[in-house]
Amino acid sequence: MKNILLLGSGGRECTIAWKLSRSPLCGSFFIAPGNAGTSEYGMNLPFGYNDFAAIKAACIHHKIDILFVGPEEPLVNGVYDFIKNDPETRHIIVVGPSQQGAQLEGSKAFSKKFMERHNIPTAAYREFTTESVEQGISYIKKQEPPVVIKADGLAAGKGVVIAESIDAAVKAFRQMVTFNQFGDAGKKVVIEQFLDGIELSVFAFTDGDNYILLPEAKDYKRALDGDKGPNTGGMGSISPVPFATDDFMQKVIDRIVEPTVKGLKQEGIVYQGFIFFGLISVKGEPFVIEYNCRMGDPETEVVMPRLNNDLVELVLKMEERKFNEVKVEINPKAAGAVMLVSGGYPDAYEKGKVITGLNEVGGSLVFHAGTTTKDGNVVTSGGRVMAITSYGDTLQEALAKSYENAAKVKYDGVFYRKDIGYEFK
Numbered sequence: 001m002k003n004i005l006l007l008g009s010g011g012r013e014c015t016i017a018w019k020l021s022r023s024p025l026c027g028s029f030f031i032a033p034g035n036a037g038t039s040e041y042g043m044n045l046p047f048g049y050n051d052f053a054a055i056k057a058a059c060i061h062h063k064i065d066i067l068f069v070g071p072e073e074p075l076v077n078g079v080y081d082f083i084k085n086d087p088e089t090r091h092i093i094v095v096g097p098s099q100q101g102a103q104l105e106g107s108k109a110f111s112k113k114f115m116e117r118h119n120i121p122t123a124a125y126r127e128f129t130t131e132s133v134e135q136g137i138s139y140i141k142k143q144e145p146p147v148v149i150k151a152d153g154l155a156a157g158k159g160v161v162i163a164e165s166i167d168a169a170v171k172a173f174r175q176m177v178t179f180n181q182f183g184d185a186g187k188k189v190v191i192e193q194f195l196d197g198i199e200l201s202v203f204a205f206t207d208g209d210n211y212i213l214l215p216e217a218k219d220y221k222r223a224l225d226g227d228k229g230p231n232t233g234g235m236g237s238i239s240p241v242p243f244a245t246d247d248f249m250q251k252v253i254d255r256i257v258e259p260t261v262k263g264l265k266q267e268g269i270v271y272q273g274f275i276f277f278g279l280i281s282v283k284g285e286p287f288v289i290e291y292n293c294r295m296g297d298p299e300t301e302v303v304m305p306r307l308n309n310d311l312v313e314l315v316l317k318m319e320e321r322k323f324n325e326v327k328v329e330i331n332p333k334a335a336g337a338v339m340l341v342s343g344g345y346p347d348a349y350e351k352g353k354v355i356t357g358l359n360e361v362g363g364s365l366v367f368h369a370g371t372t373t374k375d376g377n378v379v380t381s382g383g384r385v386m387a388i389t390s391y392g393d394t395l396q397e398a399l400a401k402s403y404e405n406a407a408k409v410k411y412d413g414v415f416y417r418k419d420i421g422y423e424f425k
């Protein structure tokens with residue numbers, strides 16, 4: 001039995017908590033800070049996932065064997081190195097890359113250069129800084145719109161502008177680089193070619209030498225039906241993705257996944273954890289839009305339910321660098337998740353709304369995101385409130401079940417997209 005501490009508080013972490021707690025190898029289980037849903041699977045600890053001192057104290061106090069890192073921020077801040085450089089905690093298995101490995105997500109310029117070194121297909125780009133603003137502007141003027149402008153660092157998904165005209169591109173670039181719109185994250189800016197295609201998310205779990213491939217997924221980022229409205233953290237997800245044929249996935253493996261895992265190893269970048277490939281298929285050819293150093297949210301809500309392997313066992317195999325011995329077992333059923341959000345999200349929304357109807361949900365999995373308990377009630381505490389995931393023989397059957405159950409959950413301002421999976425009807 002292994003004692004586990006999971007960092008995070010979203011729908012992704014609730015799903016990982018559900019999955020870990022089903023393992024017979026899961027001993028004492030803690031989540032920091034967790035949400036109302038994670039407390040069904042383990043004990044929530046009241047500190048933030050960036051509080052390294054509290055993480056260390058909890059690891060020692062609860063005799064933690066495995067630290068499972070959900071979100072990117074602690075990884076980019078170096079939680080792996082913090083645990084591994086301390087004699088009191090270095091024996092702990094950390095699921096998640098070193099600070100250097102997390103740069104795949106933490107720095108667009110780093111990931112672009114990495115892809116260039118390893119011939120991994122991605123949009124053509126140039127990198128500019130506060131010292132090369134004029135060069136950046138003249139580069140933009142040579143492009144055909146739309147032009148994609150990206151702040152280098154973590155910007156909570158808001159650091160990307162797709163400018164429809166050269167003027168808008170110059171304006172967005174200036175705002176990032178000179179007016180420091182994204183703080184330090186925008187001191188360096190990547191300008192890249194716009195790729196026109198359809199996106200999907202592919203996940204590898206690497207032990208540093210080998211990798212296993214998890215089911216692919218697609219998330220729905222825009223707030224409103226028909227992919228309209230502002231970008232959000234994700235309004236729903238599906239797995240499998242119908243256009244990810246064997247032929248397409250083989251290209252992804254040969255051109256993207258293998259060169260990435262080999263490249264990390266070759267460069268001595270310490271990486272044991274998930275690699276999230278944000279891909280775009282341009283006429284059937286895969287390109288990398290971005291890397292993330294963790295699982296996706298809400299993709300996890302459909303990927304983990306389709307993974308039949310014991311997740312704790314996989315973590316132990318990761319530590320032994322024996323993923324070459326693992327056979328990934330994937331549930332052939334489709335999974336579809338619908339995200340219930342707070343009214344107004346992703347703009348201003350109210351919190352503290354009492355959630356009812358959860359007991360009436362049947363035949364679906366409920367993964368909490370922005371929820372907490374207050375006075376014996378489950379109440380909303382974030383923009384994305386919970387994901388409802390269902391299985392089905394087809395995606396549409398899975399989604400129909402999720403929608404049937406979504407309608408039973410009530411709180412003031414409840415909102416969700418009604419068309420998740422619409423392209424695949």
Ligand code: AMP
Nearest residue numbers: 123148157160192193194195278289290
């Ligand atoms: P990123 O933060 O790099 O994932 O970008 C956020 C979103 O912007 C992506 O999910 C895409 O929808 C879009 N995007 C980013 N880069 C490109 C690109 N080169 N071409 C087209 N769309 C892009």
Ligand code: GLY
Nearest residue numbers: 219234296297298
């Ligand atoms: N669903 C996209 C992400 O997790 O970044």
